[in-house]
Amino acid sequence: MPEAYERYLVPVLFRPFAVDLAARAAALRPRRVLELAAGTGALTSELLAAAPSAEVTATDLNDAMVGFGSSRAPGAVWRQADAQRLPFPDGGFDLVVCQFGVMFFPDRVAAFTDVRRVLAPGGRFLFSTWGPIAAHAFDAAVQAGLERAFPDDPPRFLPAVPHGYADPAAVAADLTAAGFTVEEQYELTLEGRAASAADVATGFLTGSPVRAAFEERGGGAAERSVVIAETTARLGPGPVTGPMTAYVFTGAA
Template identity: 65%
Template structure:
């Protein structure tokens, strides 16, 4: 899954926002940065380029992602870590960043409390999360194609998880419960450009947990072909472009 994720999804969906988030991080002039849910290192690389004097610890719960990320971006210190039980000392970082990872935390206030613990008193927490699925051109097209190909049986992963944490009021409440204060919530819309609809379809089908929902099915090959065909019919052949919206949050320790 990390290979498909890196090849088909990272350049299209994640690098544009990594550039945005890294620029925001660099403006804070951090010295020690902890990245949560670093995946294969899209934001990690952007951070090290935008803030070359900062030291970066990149962490992820998934061991395969840590292995892939450390091979692609060896300038960072990579560690496997659970965001809800961070293996780092108190007050060790002046910036904690997370790109499209908070939606996956089972207990967000618990994870945010860990962020607060490892931040310096003047530290900042910078992160983003996707907007509703309807505001993501490629994600919405994929989910529609999946539902048409599997009527009544399509996995709801995209809507429930990556696009399931979209209310800034809820984010602010979760942060407050962890002892953090929300500073800003900026809605950002960027364009995603893919080599083809088939490439994006392959990324979602094989580089996300949707793959696990299909792999045991006897008709998995037929479903994959149907999804790819429907996405191509909707988006067109050749290079394709779609808008995607996320919210970027900054928070701090109020003490």
Template identity: 70%
Template sequence: MPEAYERHLVPVFFRPFAADLAARAAALRPRTVLELAAGTGALTSALLIAVPTASVVASDLNEAMVTAGSVREPRADWRQADAQELPFEDGGFDLVLCQFGVMFFPDRPAAYAEVRRVLAPQGRFLFNSWGPLASHGFGAAFQTALEQSMPGSAPSFVKDVPHGYCDPAVVAADLTSAGLTLAAAEEVTLEGVAESAASVATGFLTGTPVSAALQDREDAQALRAAVTQRMTDRLGTGRVTAPMTATVYTAHK
């Protein structure tokens, strides 16, 4: 999964927003940074370029992601860590960053409370989350293709998890319950560029938990082909582009 994620999804979805978050982080001039849910290091690399003097700890719950990320971006200190039980001292970081990871936390207020604990007194928590599925051209095309190919039994992961935490009022309430104050919430729309619709389909089908719903089915290969063709029909052949919307949040103690 990390290889497919890095190959097909990171360049299209995550690098554009990594550049955005890294620029915002650089404006804060942090000295010590903790990244949560770092994945394979898209934001990590952008951050180390934008703030080369910062000490960066990149963490992820998934050991395979940590292994892949540490190879890809060895300049960071990589740690396997649960965001709800961070193995770091109180007040140790000027900045905590998280790119498209908070949606996966089972208990977000608990994770935010841990962020508050490890933040220095004047520290900041900077993170983003995807908007509604309809605001993501690639994600909407994939989910539609999946539902057309698997009527009544299509996995809802993309809709429910990556795009299921998109209400700023809910995010603000979760932050408040953890003792953090939401300072800003800004909607950002960027353009994703993919080598093909087929590449994006492959990323979703093999680089996300959707893969688990298909792997044991006898018709898995046919379903993957059908989803890929429907995505291509919708997005076009060759190089494809689509708008992607997220909300960027800044919080503090």
């Protein structure tokens, strides 16, 4: 999964936002940075380039992602870690960053509270969440393909998890409950570019949790063709572009 995720999804969905988030992180002039849910290191690499004097510790719950990411961004210290039980001392970082990972935390207030614990006084928590799936051209097209392939029981991972934390007021409330001051929140829409709609669909079907849901429903070559056909019908043939909306938050400890 890490290889497919890196090949098909990272350049299209994550790198554009990683460049933006790393620039915002660097503007805070951090010395000790902790990254959560680092995946294969898309944001990590940008952080190392944008803030070369900072010490970056990158973490992910998934050991396979940590292994793959450490080879892609060796300038960071990589560790397997659960964001709800961070294995770091109190006040050890002045910036914690997370790109499109907080949606996966089972208890977000608990995770945010532990983030606050590892931040020094005055430290910042900078992170992003996806907006509604309708505001994400690629994810909406793939979801439509899944619904066509499995009309009676389509996988709901995309709307339920990546796009399941798309209410900025709810995010801000969770930050406040964890003891943060919401310093900034804004909506950001960037354009993704892919070699083809088929590549995007393949990325989700082989390099994301959609894969498990697809296989659990007995998905095979026929269903894969349906997903790719619907995704292509919605995005177009050949190289494709599409808007993607996210929300970015900064919480002050």
